[in-house]
């Protein structure tokens with residue numbers, strides 16, 4: 252019999268029962284809750300007179316709606332609908348006895364930054380959240396994926412999900428990454444190859460020496476964007492880097508439990524003879540810093556390339572998508588990437604707002620200044636703790652000296668539900684994960700890049716190869 | 721959940737691939753704490769010429785006459801015909817809520833994003849997968865004004881007015897829940913003893929998972 256993949260092992264360990272039709276009930280260890288996708292779920296519980304199955308399984312925080320300028324209480328949030336969502340989460344968590352890191356709590360932050368940071372999520376868990384980027388947590392060898400609001404309610408009420416086993420896919424990145432090439436470039440390169448639907452129906456394991464050489468932060472960046480490749484869940488096997496990261500985190504196991512946990516976690520790797528339904532090999536040496544040019548994350552090119560010609564695309568559906576994207580983005584095929592001017596820069600989001608990301612951006616910003624043509628550079632840490640750490644290292648000063656704005660933690664301009672947003676027609680160098688039409692503000696034009704590339708664009712006023720700095 | 725057994729309705733063709741959830745319902749409308757009322761803002765950025773905000777009177781907003789759902793011939797459409805990878809992007813269930821609230825009961829496409837596909841079933845919205853060729857043929861047919869389709873979930877068929885029937889696949893459990901309009905939470909709670917037994921086994925192996933905080 253063939254060995255098991257990491258996903259097979261996680262699935263087997265969480266199987267409560269299987270039905271004859273092939274669907275199964277799987278146990279959910281952790282649910283992370285935020286203000287946008289939970290109100291209707293709590294309302295559903297109330298209407299049915301149900302209680303949460305296990306309150307200690309859930310942790311909540313606020314992120315999508317919060318302003319990134321300082322505020323002391325919900326009453327300070329001027330947008331009424333945002334305020335109502337923040338207050339609704341406060342009252343729901345209180346009513347149902349769920350831990351919330353709310354306003355003023357240093358642990359508050361973007362759900363997918365907060366959960367690993369606190370050790371709320373540790374290896375071997377099943378993790379869900381009403382948010383597609385829950386895949387981020389897969390970096391800790393977890394089965395982690397987004398769910399809809401009906402499922403948020405289902406997990407609250409039963410601690411399980413009705414699920415069907417996905418297929419196995421592995422992307423191996425082997426060799427050494429070149430200087431200036433980061434986890435973000437790796438994942439954009441992968442999506443450029445397999446496409447935004449390439450991983451649909453699969454659990455996606457990232458492996459190979461280049462992935463193993465990454466820090467946990469880098470692995471989270473990669474798993475974060477598994478969903479942009481169509482895969483609900485992305486994951487990386489446990490190694491020493493994983494264990495070192497988890498040790499000592501507030502919610503992580505301690506004492507005798509810790510030793511027992513580590514012994515178990517070390518088994519959370521795909522067996523050498525495991526079979527994947529799809530196995531893709533990528534040479535790390537082929538990866539350059541990436542810039543997305545269109546309105547889908549697969550519309551991405553290396554920074555030293557020209558924008559692609561839709562006429563060279565054989566697939567008709569893809570070709571018309573590219574043409575539409577050119578129109579929306581106001582760009583022309585054949586243009587060099589470095590000719591794209593940027594109006595605003597956003598450094599943040601659950602893809603790239605951890606301390607390492609801020610260090611990489613600060614390294615480029617240090618001793619330089621934002622170009623006059625750039626209207627705004629926002630730097631938004633992923634959590635209160637990341638902010639504190641960055642300030643202890645003096646990164647905030649580096650940014651402010653460079654003319655960047657240093658903000659409070661939250662999702663911010665990743666999806667522009669709060670006041671941070673693009674004006675129509677503006678180009679933005681953004682470290683977030685989605686370049687969809689209107690994502691960062693109506694008519695806004697997003698280019699996905701790494702934190703170093705974003706800082707470099709802020710300084711130059713257009714895209715530049717960070718390797719040339 | 722609303723039952724879905726058999727449905728007959730007008731088809732609206734949306735000729736785009738990779739329609740993402742930010743297009744289906746833009747984020748400014750996610751601030752509601754209700755499940756209803758999203759229909760007027762479905763495809764908001766394509767449907768209206770101005771920037772939509774929650775709480776507006778959508779009746780008086782300038783409409784984009786070129787957008788398919790604004791054309792008189794598609795008024796009252798309840799079957800959405802579209803291209804591959806529909807519903808990619810976020811996990812927001814507001815997307816199926818908006819489609820349902822607008823009046824859609826079924827979608828036909830060659831493929832869907834996983835989370836969106838799953839969310840549809842929780843709300844009685846039927847996402848049907850047909851081959852690229854069949855979808856293309858339906859797009860051709862839909863160029864004729866008043867093109868309608870019948871969807872028979874029990875028989876797993878999409879049927880045209882001249883009796884052409886296209887078969888589709890669907891998961892047995894999901895079909896059963898849709899046909900009967902079942903509450904999935906209630907069904908799962910029937911297995912409460914099994915869930916408790918599982919928790920006990922896990923607790924012995926991985927006690928830290930169950931720690932209080």
Ligand code: SF4
Nearest residue numbers: 384600601662665666
């Ligand atoms: S940072 Fe962006 S992608 Fe991440 S959870 Fe927030 S809105 Fe979603």
